[in-house]
Amino acid sequence: MKIDRRWARSSQLEAIRNNLAFWAVQPISAQRNDANNVHQAIQHGLMLSSTRASIRASAARVLSQSFSLAQSQPGHWLPLYVLALRNKQLPSRLRAELHYQQAVLYWLLDDGTQAAQAFQRGLRLARQLALPTLQARNLIGLCLVHSQDPARASKTAQQLTQVLAATRHKGLQAHAFAALGYVAYFARQYSTASEQLAAAIQAAPASLARGQLHTLAGLSALAEGQADAALRHYNAAALLLQRHQASASQLARLELLRATAHYHKSTRGQRVRLQPAIAALQRAAVWLAEGQVDAASRSQLESLLGRAYTRSGDVASGLRYLASALQLSEDAGEHNMAADIFAALQQLESKNPA
Numbered sequence: 001m002k003i004d005r006r007w008a009r010s011s012q013l014e015a016i017r018n019n020l021a022f023w024a025v026q027p028i029s030a031q032r033n034d035a036n037n038v039h040q041a042i043q044h045g046l047m048l049s050s051t052r053a054s055i056r057a058s059a060a061r062v063l064s065q066s067f068s069l070a071q072s073q074p075g076h077w078l079p080l081y082v083l084a085l086r087n088k089q090l091p092s093r094l095r096a097e098l099h100y101q102q103a104v105l106y107w108l109l110d111d112g113t114q115a116a117q118a119f120q121r122g123l124r125l126a127r128q129l130a131l132p133t134l135q136a137r138n139l140i141g142l143c144l145v146h147s148q149d150p151a152r153a154s155k156t157a158q159q160l161t162q163v164l165a166a167t168r169h170k171g172l173q174a175h176a177f178a179a180l181g182y183v184a185y186f187a188r189q190y191s192t193a194s195e196q197l198a199a200a201i202q203a204a205p206a207s208l209a210r211g212q213l214h215t216l217a218g219l220s221a222l223a224e225g226q227a228d229a230a231l232r233h234y235n236a237a238a239l240l241l242q243r244h245q246a247s248a249s250q251l252a253r254l255e256l257l258r259a260t261a262h263y264h265k266s267t268r269g270q271r272v273r274l275q276p277a278i279a280a281l282q283r284a285a286v287w288l289a290e291g292q293v294d295a296a297s298r299s300q301l302e303s304l305l306g307r308a309y310t311r312s313g314d315v316a317s318g319l320r321y322l323a324s325a326l327q328l329s330e331d332a333g334e335h336n337m338a339a340d341i342f343a344a345l346q347q348l349e350s351k352n353p354a
Contacts, residue, residue: 013055016044020058028068035069039077042066046083053089060084060094067101074105081105096125096134103141116145132166136176139163143179153183174203178213185220193220211240215254222261230261248287252297255284259304263311274312281305296337299328303341310348319348 019041023031031038045059063070063084070077081102085095103118119141126134139160146152157180164176181196197217204210218233234257241251262277284301302325310318322345329338 013048013052016041016048017055017058020045020055020062024058024062024065028066031066031069035073038062038066038069039080042080043083046080046087053087056084056087057090057094060087060090060098064094064097064101067104070101070105071108074108078102078105078109092125092129093131096122096129096131099125100134100138100141103138107141107145112145116142119145132163133169133172136160136163136167136172140175140179143183147182147186150187153187157183170203171205174200174209174213176200177203178216181213181216181220185216185223188223190220190224194224206240206243208241208244208246211237211244211246214240215257218257218261222257222264227261227265230264231258234258234261249297252284252287252301255280255287256301256304259284259308263304263308274308277308278305278312281308295328295332296334299325299332299334299337299341301325302328303337303344306341307344315348319345322348 023038023041042059042063045055045062048055063080066077070080081098084090084098085102090098099118099122103115103122106112106115106118119138123135123138123142126132126138139156142156143153143160146156160176160180164173167173177196177200181193181200184190184193184196194217197213197220201210201213201217204213214233214237218230218237221227221229221233234254237254238251238258241254259277259280262274262280281301281304285305302321306318306321306325308318309315309321322341326338326341326345329335329341
């Protein structure tokens with residue numbers, strides 16, 4: 001009986017080893033088509049006892065290779081990273097890579113505290129191993145985590161700028177410049193943000209990500225009062241987002257931003273651009289109707305439509321949209337937005353009594 005048990009155990013270990021070896025050489029497209037089996041193979045390898053260090057390390061390597069799968073379901077894959085990192089015999093370079101990937105998953109789950117800690121662990125190891133590319137990736141993550149904490153973000157951005165000089169990876173440079181621009185934008189250093197984002201756009205390939213960079217660059221330009229520059233970025237973003245099949249909510253948000261830029265021009269004493277603003281808002285309404293959109297987003301849209309119609313002279317439409325926006329903002333619990341819309345509605349009604 002003991003011989004049978006040993007044989008069964010040996011066969012099980014061999015099956016786990018062979019399964020991991022199979023997935024280790026499969027392209028990510030094949031893994032994506034069978035993600036549950038990849039997850040199961042890794043889990044079986046990682047749950048072996050510490051005496052099976054080589055199989056556990058193989059499982060950790062397949063886990064690292066399957067990072068794109070983990071990003072699509074971070075909550076499902078995160079426990080595997082916890083298991084993998086418990087292995088004290090894990091090769092240092094692999095451990096450093098797993099810390100970084102774990103941090104990204106925490107970030108995707110909106111757990112900034114855990115993400116920051118994991119990025120810091122990954123950064124320390126990357127420095128010990130003299131891996132500038134991995135250092136830069138962790139610093140990019142920390143820039144995003146700390147973007148609304150000016151002191152920490154500024155310190156991290158300085159470190160990233162220093163490390164960036166040691167890498168020539170175009171894709172990484174684009175991500176780094178984008179992170180630096182993001183930090184500068186939230187620090188209200190809009191001129192610096194625009195410079196960094198321009199560098200990111202230049203380094204990035206034509207992609208959905210580049211479209212998002214144009215969107216952020218437009219926000220930065222508008223914050224500087226440069227509506228024309230903002231519109232150029234938003235127009236470039238629209239082409240890229242549609243070409244690369246962005247979601248309806250992303251396209252709707254972009255149209256809202258375009259409308260804001262047109263409206264901004266009309267309030268600066270420049271040539272009135274209300275019709276383009278209204279057209280952009282109507283396009284946003286079409287995109288919003290296609291997606292699952294919250295009441296706050298619809299309130300923002302209808303508030304902008306109300307103000308644009310009012311300035312164009314169509315007071316009746318303006319009142320109708322503002323009243324609807326007020327109800328939506330109250331339903332969404334957006335009290336500041338509701339107060340702002342209520343004030344606009346009162347002002348309009350006082351100027352146009354029934």
